[in-house]
Amino acid sequence: MKRLTPRSLQTVIIVLIAVGLVLMALGGYFNVATRQAGRAAVSAQAWLSQRYLALVDFLTVPRDLISLRRENAQLRAEVARLQGQIVQLQQQVTETEILAALVNFARTNPESDYRMANVIGRDPSPFLHYVIIDVGSSQGIRPGMPVVTEQGLVGRVEAVAAEAARVRLITDPASQVNVRLQGSETEALLIGSITGELSLEMIPQDVTVQAGDVVLTSGLGGGYPPNLLVGQVVTVRKFDYELFQQAVIQPTVDFSRLYYVLVITNFRPVDISPLVPSP
Amino acid sequence: MWEILLSLPVLGLALMLQLAMVGRVNLLFGSADLPMLILIAWGLQERVRWAWVWGLLGGLLVGYVSGLAWYVPLLGYLGAVGLAQSLRRRIWQAPFLAMFLVTLTSTLWMHGLSFISLRLAGNPLLLGDSFDLITLPSVFLNLALGVLIYPLIRDLAAWLYPSEVEA
Numbered sequence: 001m002k003r004l005t006p007r008s009l010q011t012v013i014i015v016l017i018a019v020g021l022v023l024m025a026l027g028g029y030f031n032v033a034t035r036q037a038g039r040a041a042v043s044a045q046a047w048l049s050q051r052y053l054a055l056v057d058f059l060t061v062p063r064d065l066i067s068l069r070r071e072n073a074q075l076r077a078e079v080a081r082l083q084g085q086i087v088q089l090q091q092q093v094t095e096t097e098i099l100a101a102l103v104n105f106a107r108t109n110p111e112s113d114y115r116m117a118n119v120i121g122r123d124p125s126p127f128l129h130y131v132i133i134d135v136g137s138s139q140g141i142r143p144g145m146p147v148v149t150e151q152g153l154v155g156r157v158e159a160v161a162a163e164a165a166r167v168r169l170i171t172d173p174a175s176q177v178n179v180r181l182q183g184s185e186t187e188a189l190l191i192g193s194i195t196g197e198l199s200l201e202m203i204p205q206d207v208t209v210q211a212g213d214v215v216l217t218s219g220l221g222g223g224y225p226p227n228l229l230v231g232q233v234v235t236v237r238k239f240d241y242e243l244f245q246q247a248v249i250q251p252t253v254d255f256s257r258l259y260y261v262l263v264i265t266n267f268r269p270v271d272i273s274p275l276v277p278s279p
Numbered sequence: 280m281w282e283i284l285l286s287l288p289v290l291g292l293a294l295m296l297q298l299a300m301v302g303r304v305n306l307l308f309g310s311a312d313l314p315m316l317i318l319i320a321w322g323l324q325e326r327v328r329w330a331w332v333w334g335l336l337g338g339l340l341v342g343y344v345s346g347l348a349w350y351v352p353l354l355g356y357l358g359a360v361g362l363a364q365s366l367r368r369r370i371w372q373a374p375f376l377a378m379f380l381v382t383l384t385s386t387l388w389m390h391g392l393s394f395i396s397l398r399l400a401g402n403p404l405l406l407g408d409s410f411d412l413i414t415l416p417s418v419f420l421n422l423a424l425g426v427l428i429y430p431l432i433r434d435l436a437a438w439l440y441p442s443e444v445e446a
Contacts, residue, residue, distance in 0.1 A: 121298025126310045126413050127393050127404065128346045132298060158346065166346055174402040194308055194408055 222270025309416030322363030
């Protein structure tokens with residue numbers, strides 16, 4: 001039998017110790033020790049990781065601040081641009097709604113030809129209720145053409161330049177429109193005033209006029225086409241000692257918010273001045 | 280000569296602002312008259328020349344655009360400039376007082392001319408209503424706006440006519 005050399009003996013002892021340690025570990029003899037060692041290792045790892053991250057932060061945050069500021073400025077500019085777009089789109093929606101209403105009006109009244117116009121200003125004199133529109137003789141606009149919106153009668157073209165025209169509103173003190181009351185089919189005269197209030201004159205005493213009666217153009221006199229909506233009767237003033245009744249009219253058109261109008265281009269006013277006897 | 284050329288963009292811009300904005304800002308039924316205020320403030324400047332040409336151009340511009348008879352703004356603005364020029368040497372130490380005085384007088388003058396011409400044209404305006412509802416509010420608005428306009432026009436005049444620096 002061959003004798004064990006010291007080297008082989010050393011190897012056998014190490015293997016036996018290792019197997020013994022493994023068996024003791026499997027038997028749970030090292031649990032407390034491994035738990036403590038693991039906890040210490042995790043703590044050390046966490047400490048090291050935190051310090052490393054802190055160091056990375058310290059080295060990289062200034063660069064991030066600059067980029068964040070730049071990004072913030074870009075986002076602010078983007079927000080401002082988008083807010084501007086929202087305002088623009090809201091305005092376009094409003095304009096589209098108005099234009100759609102005007103188109104709808106034109107479709108439901110196909111007997112007339114229309115030309116859409118923007119209201120671009122008001123007369124410089126506060127004594128006059130005129131507006132200025134952005135179409136003129138170049139677009140076929142002529143003096144005397146009636147002007148309407150989808151809500152009703154606005155006025156009449158009074159003067160024309162190449163690219164603009166002046167429209168006298170029916171609220172002007174010098175405006176006179178021949179109208180009729182829809183219920184009673186009575187003719188009357190619609191007159192403006194400096195306050196913009198519309199009144200109905202020359203209503204015969206024997207006619208019953210009530211608040212809410214609808215007022216339409218009659219077409220008499222040739223100044224306006226018939227059956228354009230003007231407004232509604234608000235109050236009636238009737239005295240037995242007067243020849244005629246009077247009524248206050250609420251116009252259907254909101255003259256303070258007049259942005260777009262339609263000019264009726266196929267209407268030619270009749271000039272009846274030669275037929276009016278001179279005094 | 281170039282101060283005359285400058286009158287066209289200044290008065291043109293004033294007229295555009297009047298039609299689009301100032302005319303829509305109403306107190307009762309009156310409104311301010313921006314071209315007239317500019318002409319008055321211009322006429323009150325000490326070193327300004329050719330102010331009457333500004334008045335002439337302003338009157339013609341407004342007369343062309345307005346439904347008023349063409350001569351009403353012309354006479355009204357020339358009167359305003361004439362009054363401003365005649366007062367500028369007398370009340371030179373109190374320019375705002377002169378501005379107020381000329382604005383008040385010119386508004387009454389302009390509205391008086393407008394009223395007379397419209398009545399002559401058959402417009403059924405009532406004097407009392409016109410004065411209470413249009414003229415008085417317009418005077419107030421013109422005085423208020425004049426406070427803003429005068430310094431602007433004074434700066435414009437100082438830029439056009441720089442004062443000589445004494446040695």
